[in-house]
Amino acid sequence: KQWYQRRVTGTNYFINTNLRMSYEQLCQNIGSAIFKIGSNVTSMQKLVMQLDTPTETPNVKRQLDTKRAEVQRSIQSTNDMFRDVSELSRGVSPQEEKSRKIQTERLKQQFSDSLTKFKKYQLLEAEKERAALTRMRTRTASLRTEINKQPGVDTQYADNDSLMDDDTRQQSLAQLHDFTEDLEHTTA
Numbered sequence: 001k002q003w004y005q006r007r008v009t010g011t012n013y014f015i016n017t018n019l020r021m022s023y024e025q026l027c028q029n030i031g032s033a034i035f036k037i038g039s040n041v042t043s044m045q046k047l048v049m050q051l052d053t054p055t056e057t058p059n060v061k062r063q064l065d066t067k068r069a070e071v072q073r074s075i076q077s078t079n080d081m082f083r084d085v086s087e088l089s090r091g092v093s094p095q096e097e098k099s100r101k102i103q104t105e106r107l108k109q110q111f112s113d114s115l116t117k118f119k120k121y122q123l124l125e126a127e128k129e130r131a132a133l134t135r136m137r138t139r140t141a142s143l144r145t146e147i148n149k150q151p152g153v154d155t156q157y158a159d160n161d162s163l164m165d166d167d168t169r170q171q172s173l174a175q176l177h178d179f180t181e182d183l184e185h186t187t188a
Helices: 017-050 058-088 094-149 155-187
Strands: 003-008 011-016
Touching: 017 058, 017 094, 058 094
Parallel strands: none
Antiparallel strands: 003 011
């Protein structure tokens, strides 16, 4: 490590030039991570808009899950980098500390904006999933009623079909519950 001494307003400061480069590199990495989050959120936005439309496919949901996971990993790594930036901002000159604080605050604001956008699309996705589940329940109830109205239909079989629908519904509710927990974990 290279050290040099600098005299600022009557006080000696020892500055590790490697730490300074690390700080600048870390800020660049944070900026890149924020950009990556923004790009993935934009992709999520397009995928969320396809939900509950004729263009929705299982592949859309898989892509959405992948993008969400990438964003969550990027959020975690960005939080870790912000902790490191905080560590590297200690023990520097007052001017350098002020400069770093301004830069860090700007990055934190960009990060916050990206998180807000991410949460917005996660909530929209959850709303669309709930709406689809409600429509599925309504259709199932309507079909069950129609089946029971048909002459000569054994209600025992109709009840078996409704049990299968309940199982499917329970699976959907469990997935929605898991998604909601993931959303709450991400926003915490």
